[in-house]
Each structure stands twice: as structure tokens, then as C-alpha cells.
Amino acid sequence: MAAAALAALAAGSLAAGCGADEGRTDASSGRSSGAANSHPPGRDAERARSDLASLRTASESHGDGYSRKKFGVRWKDTDHNGCDQRNDVLARDLRDVHKNGRCVVVSGKLADPYSGKAITFAKSDAAEVQIDHVYPLALAWRMGASGWPADRRERFANDHANLLAVWGVPNRQKSDSGPGEWKPQKGFQCAYAVKYVAVAKEYGLPVTSPDRSALRGFLDRC
Template sequence: MRHKVLGYDRSEFGNDWAVPLGSTCNTRQHVIFSQSAAATDCASESAELFDPYSQTHFPTSDIEVDHIFPLSAAWDHGAYAWDDETRKNFANDPLNLVATSRSLNQSKSDSLPDEWLPPHPAARCWYSERLAAIAAAYSLSLSEASLSTMKRQCQLGIPIPW
């Protein structure tokens, strides 16, 4: 089970999107650009983006950038013990970010796989593998319920070694 750790505040992960060295665009802009077929650079905008959760295109007016491993869940699973720099890096790590529709981001909220999965079945293994990679990269624990849910999503794909 997930145990809530007191002291979580979004600001513990930094208040702004980071601007990578040598770039004029912030992390959020880079994430949005990476999912756009029409944008020519990270500062330009296209009319729509591909949403990996729903496997559809949606208008850019509806964009939110989601932390695949939610910040509050990360706090509860070990980020409370990290230094400020590690938390800021985690919040800005492209591995942990995806542009999605506002409604899907809101429905996911701070849930992990035992509580929420992408609505499109084809996205569920991708989501599970990505979340596992994030957890491994940052030594974050996951509940048995989330691990079991994640393993079931990839039963026809490449076996996940966890």
C-alpha cells in the first residue's frame, strides 16, 4: 500500500520548468515539441499533439504536461529523502513527462497503475514500462499491487524483468 508521507508540497520539486543548457526552450516546451508532428522547433506550436495515453490527436489548447510517476507519489515512495536538486531534476526529466489532454491528466491525478491506467489498451504496456524505467532510474519503490498491474499490461509484449 502507498503510505502518505507528511510534508509534500509541489514547490519541493521546484517552481519552474528548467531550461536545459544550450537551449532557449524549457522542459515543458521540449516535451510538447517531441509529440508534435508539425512544429519545427520547441518554440513553435502546432494545432494538435499525439496523446500516448488515448492514442489520439488532441488540440494544443487542451495540453497539460503529466508527470508519469506523479510528484506526490514519488514523495511518498522516497523523494521526501532526496535533496532539492534531485527533486528538481526528477520534475524536469523528459523520461517522466508526457503531454496529454487536460481531462486525462486530471483523471490520473497522483495515481499509480493500481489506481489508474491509460484508457487505450495499446498504451498500457508503454505506460507500465515507462513508469518502471522511471522508478528504477530514481530508486523509487512501487507497491505489489502496482507491480502486478504493470506486469499484466505487458503479457503479450516483451517480458519486463521485475
């Protein structure tokens, strides 16, 4: 899947309300898309089913040598819009966003896609809302990213399509698990699978057999 198509797919999976683009503005504005849509457009689900079938099945390696530093600068401004990726994602995923200057999100409201819980974000308690890698970095390392060039790992770690603002509690529970070991609330499983498969396809990452089975089940909810 081309990078532009992946970006479009990610945008379609994150929106307030029911419409795929309802309430969306660019990340530098004071508004945001809010909660992740639990039912992406049907064509996205169909593409995800097709792409999932094309992904290789592989077993995880032991993960020797992994560290977060191996994925480069944290929240690098890879899209060169002047704002780091964390603030871009907060501005995209939160509602009622307030900023200090053009970039820094200081408050907002999150409809947590993983739990369904309403979360109030304040920069003074920033850990309450965290930025999750849908396809976890440590899992990607175990599934082949250990052999990537450093710049590819950095791009993966900062790719908006693989980033999601979520409540800290389920994010800590998820940790570096794949969908075969951890799952979000039922209402988000379709959108989660669409995003996970799109990222795996874009970066040529395989899935484990349990992850493939879980993703198939999630896509059945679409």
C-alpha cells in the same frame, strides 16, 4: 540504469507510426515524433520486466509536507538547450509543430497516448494539452522522494524520460495515481509500463504491490 540509457529508452518509447524512430527530429526543429508508440522494441519490454522484478515493494506514506514547490522550478531548462522542458516535450510529442521563435510551441497535433484521441493544440488554449509526470510527483514523494535532496527532486520533475504530452482530461483523471489505480488505453499500456519502470529504476523508487501487479499485466501486452 545509467541516465544515458534511460534517455535512449524514453526516445524509443515515443515515435510516430510503428517504427521507434520514425519521424523523429530534435526538439528544436519544426517537426516532431507525434504519438507515443504502443509497442516499444522487444528488448525494452524485456528490460522492463527484469527491472520491475528488481524494484523494492513498499507501501505509500501519508504524503505529509508535499507541495509542488518541493520539486523545484517548474519546467526548468535542465538540459541547457535554451528551451524549457515543457516546450521541449511539446516539440517532441506533437506533430505539425509551429513555433514562435526557436522554442515556444504555439500549435500542433497530438495523438493522445492515454486515450487515443486526436487533439489539436493551440497555445491560446494551452491547458488542452498538458505535460504529465508518468511517475507522479506526489506519488514519488509518498514513496521516498520526501527524503531526497532538493536538486534531485528538481531533476526528477524536469526529466524528459518522465514527461509526456497528453490530453488534459485523462491527465486530470490520472492525477497522482499509480498504475494500480489508473491505466491508459490498452494500446499504450506496454509503453506506459516501460517508461514507468525505467523511471522508477533510474531514481531508485519502489512500487506498491498493486502497482507491481498492474505493471506486470501491462508488460504482458508488449
